[in-house]
Amino acid sequence: MGKTRTFLMTISIMAVLLNGGYLVDTYRLGVGSGDSMEPVISPCDTIIYENNDFEDAEKGEIIVYEGQGRMVAHEYMGSSVAKGINNEDIDPVAVSESNYRGEVQDVLPTSSVCDIVKV
Structure with a gap:
């Protein structure tokens, strides 16, 4: 990827993150x-996820x-249970309608955002 494209992508991602993570009404x-x-x-x-209903x-x-x-991105095991694929134990917090944010739609490989924002 060219330096200009990488720079523009980084600036775009930063703008979205500084705007509360909103990409459009449906995606974050x-x-x-x-x-x-x-x-x-x-x-x-970079994780792109769709705001949808817990159901x-x-x-x-x-x-x-x-x-x-x-915010946690993990595999949904059903029955309000999530777990990281490398974790032995399930997550200590149950997934519910009140804390569910959406489904991951895409993952963009390591971003230069981490050079600017410490995660």
Whole structure:
């Protein structure tokens, strides 16, 4: 990827993140920060997720929910349970309608956003 394209992508992502993560009304962005979902999501990968209803969540999907004061992108196991694919234990916070944010639609490989924003 050329330097100009990388720079423009970085600026665009930063603008979205500074705007509360809103890409458009339906989609939001996040940035990976741990290894619980590698190789699917790596630290500093850009996560694009769709705001949809909790009732639409299906077992095996990667979902985003708010847990313990942060956004979490993990595999949905069904019955309000999520788990990082590299974790032995299920997440300590149950997924519910009130903390569910949406389903991951795409993951863009490691972004230069992490050079600017510490995650």
